[in-house]
Amino acid sequence: MIAHLTKTVFVEAAHYNPQGAPAQQRLHGHSFRIDIQARGAVDPALGWVVDYAEIKETFAPLIRLLDHGYLNEIHGLEVMPTLEGLRRWLESGVAPRPDWLLGVRISIVGDLCFRPVRLSADPQAELPERIGFSFEAAQSLPQLPEDHPCRRIHGHSYRIEAAAPDLTGLEPHLADIYDALDHRFLNDVEGLEQATCERIAQWVWGRLNGRGVPVTLVGVQETPSARCRYYGE
Numbered sequence: 001m002i003a004h005l006t007k008t009v010f011v012e013a014a015h016y017n018p019q020g021a022p023a024q025q026r027l028h029g030h031s032f033r034i035d036i037q038a039r040g041a042v043d044p045a046l047g048w049v050v051d052y053a054e055i056k057e058t059f060a061p062l063i064r065l066l067d068h069g070y071l072n073e074i075h076g077l078e079v080m081p082t083l084e085g086l087r088r089w090l091e092s093g094v095a096p097r098p099d100w101l102l103g104v105r106i107s108i109v110g111d112l113c114f115r116p117v118r119l120s121a122d123p124q125a126e127l128p129e130r131i132g133f134s135f136e137a138a139q140s141l142p143q144l145p146e147d148h149p150c151r152r153i154h155g156h157s158y159r160i161e162a163a164a165p166d167l168t169g170l171e172p173h174l175a176d177i178y179d180a181l182d183h184r185f186l187n188d189v190e191g192l193e194q195a196t197c198e199r200i201a202q203w204v205w206g207r208l209n210g211r212g213v214p215v216t217l218v219g220v221q222e223t224p225s226a227r228c229r230y231y232g233e
Contacts, residue, residue, distance in 0.1 A: 004102070005038040007055040009063055010109070012223065014138035014155035014185075015071035015081040023183040029138035029155010031109040031223060034063070034090070037102040050100045058101075062093045068149035070138075083107070110134035110157030114178045116171055119161065128217060130163035131170055135182040139195040142187075153185075159227075160204060161219035173213055177204055197222050201230035 014029035036059055040049040065074055071081035076089050083106045090104045091097075111134045121129045138155040145151065160177070164170045186195035191203050197220040208215040209232075221227035 001042045003042050003049050007036045007052050009034050011067040012154050012156050013066050013069050013071050014153045026183050027138050027185040028136050028183040030136050031157035033107045035105040038100040039102040040100045068152050068154040070153040110136050128163045130161045132161040134159045135178050137184050137186050139186040143194050156222050159221035163217040164215045197228040
């Protein structure tokens with residue numbers, strides 16, 4: 001029996017592409033999804049092709065270099081820190097190459113454009129009807145200790161959710177916020193020198209409020225497991 005396996009890991013990293021579109025030439029960041037693909041015969045005694053833990057451990061030294069890192073400063077990625085360059089770097093960095101390794105696929109978690117989605121109210125989570133969208137940005141948190149990974153320049157595919165009585169009227173203001181934050185180094189944005197989720201939520205609230213939008217909730221998601229809500233308090 002031949003089986004195909006996929007082990008998925010995520011890294012939060014910053015980069016810029018000097019040969020890309022104008023927005024890509026700016027320092028920004030993403031949440032990268034890395035799908036490590038394996039293929040082989042199922043061991044009749046163990047019942048698997050390879051232990052998922054072994055797949056993860058094989059790539060662990062490379063993943064540690066990427067996560068919360070600045071790709072343009074990593075040896076081998078200085079010239080082409082693109083998805084294709086990252087794929088080649090990962091595949092060539094595993095030596096000797098395991099027999100089970102089929103390849104690596106790289107993708108970005110975010111939408112890569114302003115794609116607002118109207119989200120239904122969720123009474124169980126105490127969330128009203130709201131609009132969500134994603135943006136791509138880099139940041140660092142210089143206020144943290146030197147050995148903290150978030151002090152380093154890195155990036156995320158952020159997700160913003162905002163609620164207001166008039167969602168139709170809210171959407172154009174969210175488009176302006178997207179333009180102000182997407183493909184940016186957030187530390188260069190006035191008011192986001194400490195770009196934590198909490199600070200970003202407060203910044204978005206203040207920008208909407210300053211335009212007369214009666215916002216009732218701003219949520220910021222940094223990663224699938226890290227998010228915050230702000231109610232203007």
